[in-house]
Amino acid sequence: MVVKAQLRAKLEVTQQQATQAHTQLQELQQQKSQIQNSACNLASVVSGKFSCLLQALELRRISAQRDIEAAQTQALAPALDEEQRLRGHLEALAQYGQRVQGLLEQVDDQTFLQDLQQLSEPPGPFGPLTPLQWDEDKQLGNLKELLSLLSGLLLEEGAPATVPARAPDLVPLKAPDPEAQVPSMVCPLRKKLWQNYRNLTFDPDSANRHFSLSCQDQRVTHCRRSQGPARLGSFELWQVQCTQSFRVGHHYWEVRTSDHSVTLGVAYSELTRQKLGTNTDNIGRESCSWGLCIQADSVLARHNGDSWRLPRVSARLLGIDLDLACGCLAFYSLEPQVQLLHTFHALFTRPLYPVFWLLEGRTLTLCHQPGAKLPPAPQEAASALH
Template sequence: MFAPCPYLPLHVPCHVAALPVLGAGLLSFRRLLPAHPGVCDHNMEAEDPVSHLRNNLNCPICWEVFSNPLSLQCGHSFCQSCIHTHWDREAAMPSAFTCPECRLSFPQRPEPQKNVSLSKVVDDMKALERSRAPVPAAQTDTSAHNAVPALCQRHHQGLIMYCSTDSRCICIKCLMKGCKHHDLQEIDELSAQQKMKLSNDLLASDCLQKHAEEEMEKWKLKIENMKVFYEKIVSGIITTFEQVRKSLDECQILVVNSVNCDKNVALTQAEDHVTHLQRHLDELQKHRAEAERLLRSDGVTFLEHLPQLVPVGVAPGSPNIQQCGNLQIEAVTKIMPEVTRLLQEELPNMLHPEKPKKKCQETSDISTSVDVNDACSIARTSGNVLCGPKESTPRRTPAKISTLRVQLCKDYRNLKFNPETANKYIEISHENCKATHKLHFRKNHVSDATKKFQSWQVMCTEGFTEGSHYWEVVVSTFFVEVGVAYGSLKLDSTIGRNSSSWSLQLRSMHHSFWHNNKETKLQSPMFAKIGVHIDLTAGSLTFYGIQNGSLQLLHSLSWPFSEKVFPVFWIGEDANVTICTMPNTAMDAVTVGR
């Protein structure tokens, strides 16, 4: 019936594609439709009178309501801009000027006159439209027999296509005016496709919800098993400690608290995961409710609100929770019997060293500056060493001490002094590994007073928030304090004299431990070489004295470190502190020895 239109995409319906061939005569064709029932518009009877009037006041060129209508001698009217644009194009052609409606030719460019009556009718129609309530885009009633056809809010005509480019439903005028070359699809076809896709997504969501529910139940069961597991550990520890003398009550509390700390960490992680799973389930249920509401809506409402339906993310991954307790169990079953024997039998004569029961492999000492040969010796020895619980009492057996030192050196850290924090009397040298107290201002003094300590102190560049770390230092005289502190330590503070730092005070008469301005005097020999071990995961800080390749425990404490910890040193007059370093090759060898 109609010739194919070259200006529309091939997938536009044939009854829509045929309309442009009528050109500027479409208005006349629409006026003839009621006289021919065979081709009558099915929506004509339900068409609003104002919309019908609006359709008869359209310019045959732009298909919009007349704007400044002008009339030609032949009687046809057009928008002022439309007719002049038409004649501007014809002026470049050899043919005469014509009427776009009836094709009447004019020898010269006509001078159309303003159609005052038509302009008045257009103004009255626009005023009438403004006085009326806007027609809703879609009805909420989903019943087919009660549904009112949705109209274009721009042109008040029936919606026939969905423009994927503009993400909206369009009418024939939208199609001809702005969406002619856009990506167009049938409303019913696209709605059916998207509903099918959303239905499939809901099926997948059901699987995700089922998996999340099963995962939550599994983790609830794991939590109960964890509680039983840790309760058994605590019960076993308490039962074992009941066999020990009353002097071990403090150790008993320490071990039980350590287990409870591990328990709280593990339970917190597991309960947090259950909380995340519950939140994910709530999001899935909310998504399902919104999707089901959209599925019950009509095509236009569905397509308009579908982009607002945010998909639910993936379920949270399962955390890798390590059930600790091996350290505490090993301490009770292996160490405590030996401690009991030492307290009951060996304590009266503790000054006499214990003869080793087993012949252990010799290990090399770490010198003031740990060289490659010593480190490689430690690495070779470490291959035959088993990790055991941390030492809490002095050991006098050189072989056992060497074994402990090998284990500590696996976590050895090569520290550097931070010159920006050094007091003005502290001079940093030897590649930031040596700090010396000078009686005059140091040459490399940093002028920024906001970073340096006001007391005779210097902080290291490296700080730690987790894990196990070990380092060794050598002091020139017993007028030094070795310790650690939070990064928030005030610059006018002295380590050990506040709640943010811990220090080992080395004096010629005795050694002392300081924290929160409280001194604990230590009954131990004098050591010029000190080893410091901090385990932030276990919450422990230990100071060792080093002599002839042996470690002697000076002081140890447990503390729940809550901030980043930095090594800090207080250096008295004419004293210096040298940080022992281990070459990278030696550190790699120790790591391989694991």
């Protein structure tokens, strides 16, 4: 009996230790999640600042080029007058020389004397040239001043506050604050698009087994090694779709890519998930999907097996605008400025899921914007049709 009592006491101690270890594990996981979320949010803040800076730099580059061209025109204006005067002077000298040469070749003395009396005096010296004024240091000085002001965007007092170490409610990546200093020529369109902003998440059950989801299912990375057994209903193709779908209304979302070799699009739920042939993707290859493929040297818009080659653009930050009432699906490049890449026009008859393909080593992040509206619930979408 004494031995049993000792064993029970040891068991009780072991259970207490196990409970304590579970609690410590939960605390550790919570701290880990908080650090991951904080890092994602900090990356978003920095990315937003650099995005604004790149857009402002592009505008300043255009402005600086115009200033240099205007200064060049002003500096060369006197040169045009001097050049015209010099050409006139050279022409007068040439004419005088021809007349003198003609006199020297004259063999008749009487004619020579008559022509000599009519010969005017040679043109006088042209005189010193007016020095052209071109202050290269002044042009560079103005540019340096502009760059100094622009670099202040990263350190301005209006920058988002430092992310706290503990922030359980933080979202991984958000769109830049609408009030941030974005050049006015690109702000209005993007702000208008933000009116229908949707915060989306990837569907883990749809992800290819080589895909790793993180940041609360808002970031996906294509890994070389399998991340586990394939889930029921997941893509055999290198693809993943979102949990949310859209049946009615107007919706907009943004995606940040780590590099080219990615495809963004929307598809009906019947999009084939099995791999057929050698292709590792099928977005835009079937009638039930529409996609934009970002390649190293170009951009392709695809639907039902047809493709349209578009000019190469910066495609690190992309926007997708879906207006179901108008039957329009538009893709935008957002850096260094907002640029419409392609618009599909179709009669969408079933719920559409955002869907993505990415090459090995690539990462996609669904940007989140605080205060963005959630997609309508299925029952709300259904009732809106009646």
